[in-house]
Amino acid sequence: MSDTHDSAQTARELGERYADEIIALRRHFHQHPELSAKEFETSAYIRERLDELGIPYERIEGPRPADDREERDEFIGTGIIATIRGEADGAYDAEGQPSRRVALRCDMDALPVTEKTGLPFASQNDGVMHACGHDCHMAMQLGAAHILASMRDQLRGEVRLIFQPAEEISIGARDMIAAGALDGVDAIFGQHVWSEVDAGSFSCEAGGRMGNTDWFRIDIEGVSAHGSMPHKGVDAIVIACEIVDALQLLVSRRSSPFEPVVVTVGEIHGGTARNIMAGSAYIAGTVRTWNPEMRTYIANRLEHICAKLVDAFGAKIEIEYTRGNPAVINDKKVAQVAAHAIADNFGGDALAHYQGTLSGEDFAEYLQYVPGVFVFTGIRNPRAGTTHPQHSCYYDIDESVLAPGAVVAAQWALDMLA
Numbered sequence: 001m002s003d004t005h006d007s008a009q010t011a012r013e014l015g016e017r018y019a020d021e022i023i024a025l026r027r028h029f030h031q032h033p034e035l036s037a038k039e040f041e042t043s044a045y046i047r048e049r050l051d052e053l054g055i056p057y058e059r060i061e062g063p064r065p066a067d068d069r070e071e072r073d074e075f076i077g078t079g080i081i082a083t084i085r086g087e088a089d090g091a092y093d094a095e096g097q098p099s100r101r102v103a104l105r106c107d108m109d110a111l112p113v114t115e116k117t118g119l120p121f122a123s124q125n126d127g128v129m130h131a132c133g134h135d136c137h138m139a140m141q142l143g144a145a146h147i148l149a150s151m152r153d154q155l156r157g158e159v160r161l162i163f164q165p166a167e168e169i170s171i172g173a174r175d176m177i178a179a180g181a182l183d184g185v186d187a188i189f190g191q192h193v194w195s196e197v198d199a200g201s202f203s204c205e206a207g208g209r210m211g212n213t214d215w216f217r218i219d220i221e222g223v224s225a226h227g228s229m230p231h232k233g234v235d236a237i238v239i240a241c242e243i244v245d246a247l248q249l250l251v252s253r254r255s256s257p258f259e260p261v262v263v264t265v266g267e268i269h270g271g272t273a274r275n276i277m278a279g280s281a282y283i284a285g286t287v288r289t290w291n292p293e294m295r296t297y298i299a300n301r302l303e304h305i306c307a308k309l310v311d312a313f314g315a316k317i318e319i320e321y322t323r324g325n326p327a328v329i330n331d332k333k334v335a336q337v338a339a340h341a342i343a344d345n346f347g348g349d350a351l352a353h354y355q356g357t358l359s360g361e362d363f364a365e366y367l368q369y370v371p372g373v374f375v376f377t378g379i380r381n382p383r384a385g386t387t388h389p390q391h392s393c394y395y396d397i398d399e400s401v402l403a404p405g406a407v408v409a410a411q412w413a414l415d416m417l418a
Contacts, residue, residue, distance in 0.1 A: 007151070007154055007411070007414045007415075007418075008341075008344040008345050008411060010151060010154070011147055011151065011345065011407050011410050011411045011414065012345050012407055014146070014147045014150055014151070014407075014410075015143065015147060015403045015404065015406055015407035015410075016403065018143055018146050018147065018403065018406070019402070019403035021143070021146070022139050022140065022142070022143035022402045022403050022406055023139070023399050023402055023403075025049070025138065025139035025142055025143070026135050026136050026138075026139035026399065026402055027121040028045070028121075029042065029045075029130060029134075029135035029138050029139060030119070030121055030122075030123065030130045030135040031121045031122070031123060031124050032045075032123075032124060032125065033110030033111075033123050033125055033128045033129055033130045033135070034108075034109065034110055034125070034128065035109060035110060035111075035112060035128055036109040036165065036166040036167070036168045036169040036171075036172070037078070037109070037165055037166045037169065037171075037172075038078075038109075039078040039108045039109055039165045039166075040077075040078055042078070042108050042138070043059070043078040043079075043080060043108065043163070043165070046080055046108075046138065046142065046163055047059065047080060049142050050080070050082050050142075050145070050161075053142075053145060053146055053149050054149065055082050055083070055084055055145060055149055055161070056082065056083055057080050057081060057082035057083070057161075058080070058081045058082075059077075059079075059080055060077070060078075060079035060080065060081060060175070060176065060179045060181075061077040078108065078165040079162075079163060079164055079165050079172070079175065079176050079179065079181075080161075080162075080163040081160060081161070081162055081163075081176070081179070081180070081181055082145070082160070082161040082163070083158060083159070083160055083161070084145065084148050084149055084152065084155065084158065084159040084161065085098075085152070085155075085158055086098070086152060086154075086155025086156055086157050086158060086159070086417065087152040087153045087155065088152075088153055088154055088155055088156045089156075090156055091155060091156050091157055091158070091417075092157075098157040098158035098184075099156060099157045099417075100156070100157035100158070100186050100416065100417050101157055101158040101159075101160060101184050101185050101186055102157070102158075102159055102160070102185065102186055102187050102188070102189070102412075102413050102416045102417060103159070103160040103161070103162055103181070103182070103185045103187070103188040103189070103366075103370075104141055104144060104145075104159065104160070104161050104162065104188075104189050104190075104409050104412075104413060105141075105162040105164055105181075105188060105189070105190045105363065105366065106134070106137035106138050106140070106141035106162070106163060106164065106190070106191075107134045107137055107138075107164050107165075107167035107168075107172065108134060108137075108138055108163055108164060108165050108167075109134060109165055109166055109167055109168050109169075109172070110123075110125075110128050110129055110130045110131070110132075110134065110135075110168075111128070111129055111130070111131045111132055111168060111391060112127055112128060113127070113128070113129040113131040113391065113392075113393050114126070114127050114129065114393055115129040115131070115393055116393040116394055117393075117394055117395070117396050119396065129393065129395075131390065131391050131392060131393065131395045132168070132390045132391055132395070133192065133193035133194075133379070133390065133395070133397060134167070136193045136377075136379075136397055136402060136405070137191065137192070137193070138163065139402055139406075140191065140377075140402055140405040140406045140409060141161060141163070141406075141409065142406075143402065143403060143405075143406030143410075144406045144407075144409035144410040144413070145161055146406075147406060147407065147410040148410050148413060148414070151410075151414065154414060155413075155414065155417055156417045156418055157417040158417075159413045159417070160181070160185060162176055162181050162188075164176050164181075167361070167362050167363075170213070170324050170325050170360070170362050171362075172362060173325075173362040173363065173364075173365035173366055174362070174365055177365060177366065177369065181366075182366060182369050182370055185370050186370065186416070187331070187334050187370055187371050187372055187373075187416055188366050188367070188370050188371075188372035188373075189334075189338065189372060189373055189375070189409055189412050189413065189416075190361075190363045190366075190372065190373075190374045190375070191374065191375040191376070191377050191405060191408070191409065192361070192374065192375070192376055192377065193377050193378075193379045193397050193401065193405070194354070194376040194377060194378060194379065194380075194390075195379055195380050195386070195387060195388060195389050195390060195395070196354065196357070196376075196380065196389075197352050197354050197376045197377070197378030197379070197380060198352065198378045198380050198381070199378050199379050199380055199381040199384075199386070199398040199400065199401050200346075200350065200378060200400070200401065200404070201349075201350050201351070201352035201378045202338075202342045202346075202350055202351065202352060202375050202376065202377055202378065202405075202408060203351075203352045203353065203354035203375065203376040203378070204330065204335050204338040204339055204342065204351075204373055204374075204375045204376075205330065205335065205353070205354070205356075206330045206331065206332040206335040206336070207329060207330060207332075208290060208291075208327055208328070208329050208330075208356055209327075209328045209329065209330055209356045209357075209374055209376070210327060210328035210356060210357055210358070210359055210360060210361045210364070210374070211260065211262075211288040211289055211290055211327055211356075211357070211358035211359065211360060212287075212288065212289045212290070212292070212295045212324075212325070212326055212327045212360075213286065213288060213324040213325045213360025214286065214287040214288075214289075214295065214299065214321065214322060214323050214324050215284075215285070215286050215287075215321075215322040215324055216284065216285055216286070216287065216302065216319065216320065216321045216322070217282060217283070217284040217319070217320045218240075218243060218282060218283050218284070218306055218317055218318075218319050218320075219280070219281075219282045219317060219318045219319075219320075220236045220239050220240055220243075220270075220280060220281045220282065220283075220310060220315055220316075220317050221236065221279070221280055221315060221316040221317070221318075222234035222235055222236035222239060222277075222278065222279050222280065222281075222313070222315045223279055223315075224276055224277055224278060224279030224280075225276075225277045225279075226275065226276065226277070227274070227275040227276055227277055228275070229277075230277055233277045233279065234279075234313060234314050234315050235277050235278060235313075236270050236278045236279055236280050236281035236315065237270040237271055237277075237278045237281050238313075239281070239309065239310055239313050239315050240268055240270060240281040240282070240283050241268075242309055242313075243283060243305075243306055243309055243310075244265050244268065244283060246305050246306075246309060247263045247265060247285075247302065247305070248263065250263060250298065250301055250302065250305060251263050254301055255294065255297075255298070259289075259290065259291070259294055260288075260289065260290040260358055261287075261288070261289055261290075261294060261298060262286075262287070262288040262289075262358050263285065263286075263287050263298065263302070264285050264286050264287075264288075265283050265284070265285040266284060266285045266286065267282075267283060267284040267285065268281070268282075268283045269281060269282055269283075270282070287299070287302070288358035288359075288360065289327075289358075290327065290358070291327075292326075292327075295323075299321055299323075302319075302321070303319055303321065306319060324360060325360050325361065325362045325364045325365060326364045326365075326367075326368065327364060328361050328363055328364045328367065328374050329364075329367060330372070330373045330374060331367075331371035331372060331373065333371070334371045334372055334373045334416070335373045337373070337412055337415050337416055338373045338375055338408070338412050339351055340415060341408050341411035341412045341414075341415055342375075342408055344411065345404070345407050345408065345411055346404060346408075350404075352376075352378060354376055359390070361374065373412070375408065377401055377404075377405045377408075378401065379397040379398050379401050380398075381398040384398050386398045
């Protein structure tokens with residue numbers, strides 16, 4: 001118990017010492033955002049910081065084989081896997097293998113959003129913004145790395161640092177796993193700054209935290225005609241509108257009100273001129289569910305309803321339904337370690353209760369292979385104006401949470417290895 005108390009005190013003191021550095025890192029990343037799979041300058045900057053800390057790393061690059069999900073000839077080439085070797089007694093066996101290996105993961109990419117915060121360190125890249133907090137995640141992970149590098153003598157094993165690209169387009173985690181990011185890893189930690197959790201508190205409950213994330217596109221082929229002669233054609237736009245209505249009924253009338261389900265149509269396109277009845281149209285959107293049974297049920301019902309509707313109108317459709325990332329489900333034991341890390345450093349009041357969200361996260365891909373915990377790090381502070389949701393052009397955070405976030409990540413790693 002005293003070892004845990006001592007390490008918590010040291011980690012907390014180091015976090016306070018490095019707080020300004022962590023904030024400066026966040027501001028640098030915020031000012032220089034890069035889109036998914038294009039994080040080249042971001043990756044280079046992280047590697048420079050790792051060099052300064054004396055932490056060896058591997059740059060993930062080289063060809064990535066295409067798969068059924070996506071035809072892509074190039075590996076992203078911006079990911080980084082770094083290693084902090086512990087120096088405590090028993091950290092390695094006689095053959096040089098770590099007694100345990102745990103991983104900390106952060107994401108690196110920004111969004112195609114035009115920033116309107118007016119911050120002095122606002123984005124310098126037009127139309128690109130860290131509107132989801134990944135700038136914070138990188139800063140906190142580098143802060144945790146600095147803390148852990150300063151506490152190597154207390155690390156009873158090895159900490160792997162995963163700097164992952166392309167979370168926003170749901171391919172980065174799979175690429176990093178394919179590159180060996182989880183080889184030999186016993187457990188993994190991730191965190192997300194979150195506008196629905198109060199600043200100064202953390203949510204790390206066990207069980208489901210984020211939803212299954214799936215995508216669909218429905219192409220409708222009708223028959224074009226003059227707008228004054230609708231009986232001569234098959235109106236693809238009208239059919240698209242009928243499908244949109246039917247998909248909402250799928251949620252409100254075909255699934256239990258006690259079962260979280262969201263079906264959102266985010267795009268609808270059709271037509272070429274105001275006096276021509278559209279011969280083709282398409283809609284595209286996303287499906288979010290909580291459990292795997294409902295995930296399969298909604299996918300099947302969506303295809304069934306759409307097929308029946310277009311048949312009634314005499315049209316044809318093609319449906320592309322893509323299963324994205326699965327749900328984020330925190331392991332009970334690993335989440336308990338995170339809860340203790342939070343309470344030991346910041347008291348029991350810092351443990352928040354948050355019901356979870358149907359937003360998606362490709363951190364879930366790592367959890368298909370190793371147990372882990374995903375922590376929501378609160379940034380909501382009405383007095384500071386940090387209440388805008390993720391992906392907003394006004395998104396900002398209470399920067400006082402950054403050093404504590406780094407401390408929690410470092411403490412989790414120390415405790416898991418101990």
